Amino acid sequence: MTDTIVARGLVKAYGDVRALDGLDLTVPEGTVLGLLGPNGAGKTTTVRILTTLLRPDAGSCTVAGVDVLRDPQRVRQLIGLSGQYAAVDEHLTGFENLEMIGRLYHLGRRRARERARELLERFNLSDAADRPAKTYSGGMRRRLDLAGALVAQPKVLFLDEPTTGLDPRSRLAMWEVITELVREGTTLLLTTQYLEEADQLAHDIVVIDHGRAIAHGTPDELKRQIGGERLELTVGAQEEITTVTAILEAIGTDRPTVDEETLRVTVPVTNGPTALIEAVRKLDGAGIAPTDIGIRRPTLDDVFLQLTGHQAEDHSTAPQREGARA
């Protein structure tokens, strides 16, 4: 398989802050790479470098075989970019926004209009086509912005936090659109701070922190790295905890952890379903009815915690280096 996006040793510093500190990444053709990290990790900087908006201090990158630093204008012909801030003109209607971009791509008046209609249809914006974009909801703006990135049918797409700030329903709608694009063969680099999103959309995930890749793998590989399944159960009464802990200790591979406040007991297990059946049987024998019981697989949040020793949200208070003007 050809590698459509390749970056080697990208470095970008803003004063003393190294936004990128030697980042490598590779995205094979037709796949999705999820660049996962908290605010300030260097995600937007990476996207801005790969989309020719920013020059790195060191390193090299190619998109579809074209050297981004040497031939940026050619790269711009090949890519689509939808940024963190919906880059639509508020005073223009949805149709006018897309038509303008079509004209800028030399589609010609007729083709530009056709393409605008097609995209509005596809993104469920036909009804709002002739309304100024400032009357759009957040989800609609993002869809319009993504439509703008697709005007010239790029084979390589960069989406910078496409669902940040969207409500759950709009997020699901966005995921569907993205999934469809990937099915059609688009190569996609996606940044996100939502672990679930990377899990859902990406074939490969690079976890970045402080401008460096700290882990790389498929979602499953990353989860495996973190350890196996856990059996988790919640009881209704404080006095039951001792009994439950004893039962789970016999089933699990390690000592159970107890959360006194939520009355939740968790234990790592080797085979989830078997452990679950055994636990239910023993609990029933002891006359205990848990309020909740289940097998928990590690989330990517756990992955992040394990890899960095801190929660993914930790540096949201760090200097904002990723704004539109970063």
Added chain:
Amino acid sequence: MTAVLDAPRTTIPPTTGIRSRPFGLVRHSLALARRSLIKTLRTPEQLIDVTLQPIIFTALFLYLLGGAVAGDRQEYLRFLLPALMVQTVLLAATTTGVTLNADISKGIFDRFRSLPIGRSAPLIGLLLGDMIRSVIAIVVLLGFGHVLGFRIGTDLLSTLAACLLVMGFSVAMGWVFVVLGLLMREPSAVQGVGFLLSFPLTFGTNMITPTETMPGWLQAWVEVNPVTSLMEASRGLINGGPVADPVIESLLWGVGILVVFAPLAVWIYRRRT
């Protein structure tokens, strides 16, 4: 082997064929000027500085100073109006910088920068689109002047030449405000610095009073101020009188400003990260 076979496919540009074409910059700039034009027409409240403001300034200066300066209001209106036209258009030019700054912070310029278009196209488009504001200002001023009894002393062609000269100079100055728009952090800062720059330039002239009435140091400034030449040129072309010197001076200044600030703006825009 697959890698070798697949390679050419991925490096071929999309079928839409967006290679560099002749007049690309012109077409891109015009497409972007259209955007700026639509925007202006949809937010008429942003036109106050080229509609209400020149009317108020005309009335204010005319009735406040007319009697004192010229003794005769009609005479003063002839003196004031062609110069006020220059001021209104130049003050309105600061808006380009403000709009640009706001556009950049909203992210739409990132979209433009990621497109295969000339780097200067978004800037040229903005300046071209904002020329509608100059046109409105000129029409409003001449119209209101007409109501007050102002009459063109030369002919339509000379008046048109005056308008074009003022608008051309304003586009050149527009590049200065574009530079400000690219450098400042906030739209309001662009506005502030823009006025700081354009007030001495437009008020530090013989717009409302003849130079002879001023103290020496101010006379010196008014003499070297290029906007004074532009106002003299505008008066000459609209009212009649000698025009060659002020027109040539204005043109030279306009071209000089353009030659320095347009490339500077594009350079900053390219560097801006």
